[in-house]
Amino acid sequence: MAQETIKEVFTVSDRIWRGIGAIPQSGYEVNEQYKKFNARLKFKLNLPTAEENKECISGDIMKGLKKPKQCPNFGNKCKPEHPLGAPMVSSEGSCAAYYHYAQADELVAP
Numbered sequence: 188m189a190q191e192t193i194k195e196v197f198t199v200s201d202r203i204w205r206g207i208g209a210i211p212q213s214g215y216e217v218n219e220q221y222k223k224f225n226a227r228l229k230f231k232l233n234l235p236t237a238e239e240n241k242e243c244i245s246g247d248i249m250k251g252l253k254k255p256k257q258c259p260n261f262g263n264k265c266k267p268e269h270p271l272g273a274p275m276v277s278s279e280g281s282c283a284a285y286y287h288y289a290q291a292d293e294l295v296a297p
């Protein structure tokens with residue numbers, strides 16, 4: 188039922204992902220039929236894009252190319268109390284999870 192509702196209300200669109208960039212056809216946009224409920228249009232919102240910290244390698248982290256501990260900022264310049272990037276901001280972010288459970292990566296087989 189939820190998938191049917193998503194199909195009814197949204198259309199697939201290009202999306203910019205933090206740390207990764209634009210990925211064609213990777214997001215959703217409220218479709219034409221429901222556009223009167225699209226807050227961005229209704230309130231004429233022109234939201235600024237968030238600047239990404241150039242020192243943050245979150246793209247490599249999210250793509251699985253590097254682990255959080257391979258980031259030179261991990262645990263020193265970047266901590267949950269003062270994050271440089273999204274993966275350290277939320278508790279479920281991979282960098283924050285590694286920070287809180289420091290031995291987690293050592294439990295994974297090489």
Ligand code: SF4
Pocket residue numbers: 242243244245248255258259260261262265266270271272273274275276282
């Ligand atoms: S430790 Fe911080 S700076 Fe490094 S990738 Fe994670 S969020 Fe970005």
